[in-house]
Amino acid sequence: MRTRPLKVALLGCGVVGSEVARIMTTHADDLAARIGAPVELAGVAVRRPDKVRGGIDPALITTDATALVKRGDIDVVVEVIGGIEPARALITTAFEHGASVVSANKALLAQDGATLYAAAERHGQDLYYEAAVAGAIPLIRPLxxxxxxxxxxxxxGIVNGTTNFILDKMDSTGAGYQEALDEATALGYAEADPTADVEGFDAAAKAAILAGIAFHTRVRLDDVYREGMTEVTAADFASARQMGCTIKLLAICERAADGESVTARVHPAMIPLSHPLASVREAYNAVFVEAEAxxxxxxxxxxxxxxPTASAVLGDVVAVCRNRLNEATGPGESAYTQLPVSPMGDVVTRYHISLDVADKPGVLAxxxxxxxxxxxxxxxxxxxGKDGEASLVVVTHRAPDAALSGTVEALRKLDTVRGVASIMRVEGE
Structure with missing residues (x-):
């Protein structure tokens, strides 16, 4: 084992960053044995330097993240600050100054991963990001x-724990959406502003990353169709149970049947109770992959x-450090297929549609x-039907989303249709 330590710069010291620092310190000997060289925390960039951070040498704390990543002795930069800027500038600067990067930044990777990949390749550095999707679950590296x-x-897959917790509580206890959200907030699963989770933005960023890796093409956040789950009701769960299903917020990335395009989407969907994803409870994640061989x-x-997220980050740190010792780099961007991303209208699936209609002859026809x-x-x-009102639930065969959208618009114009109460896709059959 060589004696000169590999030096790590940590950008961000919140929930994840502080845990990365703690594990690096408490498991230093094990990490050194696994890497083949000591690994040392060389600096920690934060916004609030006066905050007490137990277990971290105050001499390592700095508010100048740019100066930290420009240091010529840094081997690996760990970025866990999130957001687009200054994260993007700091990562590209790190590459320019000879450091590889481990990031958990799903938003940046989904929006501008191509720029990061290009910068890493140009400077001969690694870009690893296992922690950007599904926390501790080994997923990016297997793909x-x-x-x-x-x-x-x-x-x-189910790639957002907050939404899965909410939907699981609605299913298992009969709670309404707001009641389940309040419980998720009280337990710390949901942020004070849960919009990114419940409206599907978080899952959409992860879907873009997964689709890009799985299909060897560039998929950006703007390419992902997105629906939130705030309109899911107890009535939807009751209807799902009658079909032998439950409801999950799913990220779905598919290759077209002809292999000439891909789609990426996030939306609530009914899935059969027999599907493995149906049994994923609480705030857990699970991703189901279908491969040819x-x-x-x-x-x-x-x-x-x-x-869990720190575990994924440190797994990447070990891999990157091993690469540096071997004077090699791991896999970079693979986008050789250059497949187009088809619009949601081209997606073919089944639908569950609930209509409020007048209870009189001829409506069904x-x-x-x-x-x-x-x-x-x-x-x-x-x-x-009851008291002149009726609920009509229609489950379709597989059809293009565009055809379904046209159907719904036409149904809304019928005098006998009082309202379209719910539209939900049926997946996983």
Whole structure:
């Protein structure tokens, strides 16, 4: 083992950063044995230098992140500050000054990963980001390396713990959305402003990253179709149970049947209780991968939190440090297929549609005619009426999303349709 330590600069010392620093300190000997050289925390960039940070030498604390990443003796920069700027500038500066980067920044990677990849390649450095998707679950490296010889056709998963906790509580206790959100907030699963989670922005960023790796093409955040789950109701869960399903907020990345395009989307969906993702409870994450040769694989575990995310960060630190000792780099961007990202209208799946209609003869025939006119085939219909009102639930066969959207718009114009109460896709069959 060489004696000169590999030096790590840490950008950010919040929940994740502080745990990275703690593990680096308490497991220093083990990390050195696994890497083949000592690894040393050489500096920690923070915004509030006066905050007490137990276990971290105050001499390492700095507010000048740029100066820290420009130091010529830094081997690895760990970026856990999040956001677009100054993270992007700090990462590219680190590459320019001879350091590799480990990042947990899903938003930046989803929005401008190509720039980071290009900078890393230009300067001969590594860019690793296992912690950006699904916390402690080993997912990015299996997709980038273990399955590199296979053809991946679909990636579908629960990649946000907050939304899974809320939906699980709604399903298991009968709670409404707001009640379940309040519980998630009280337990620390949801932020004070939960918008990024419940409206699907967090999952969409992760979907962009997963699609890009799985299909060897560039997929940006703007390419991902997104729907939140704030409109999911107890009635939706009751209807799902009647179909032998539950409801999850899913990130779905697919290769088109002809192999000429891909799609990436995030939205709530009904999935059969027999599907492995249906049993994912509380704030856990799980990702289901379908590959041509390997078949079906599922990756499951805690998807957030200081310790799980720090575990993923340090796994990358070990890998990058080993590469530096061997004067090598790991995998970079693989975007050779240059496949276009198709719009949501091209996605083909099944739908569950709940309508409030007048309870009188001929309504069902009118509704069925609208579906037929738009080329959407009906699988099952369930109707329940009371006091002149009726609820009509239609489950379709597989159809393009564009056809379904046209169907819904036409249904809204019928005098006998009082409202479209719910539209939900049915996945995983």
């Amino acid at each position: 980038r390396e273990s399955l590199a010889g296979d053809k991946i056709n679909r990636v579908m 390997a078949g079906q694989l599922m990756f499951y575990g805690p998807g957030a939190g200081g310790s 009118q509704v069925a005619t609208v579906f037929a006119e738009h080329g959407v085939s009906i699988d099952t219909v369930r109707q329940q």
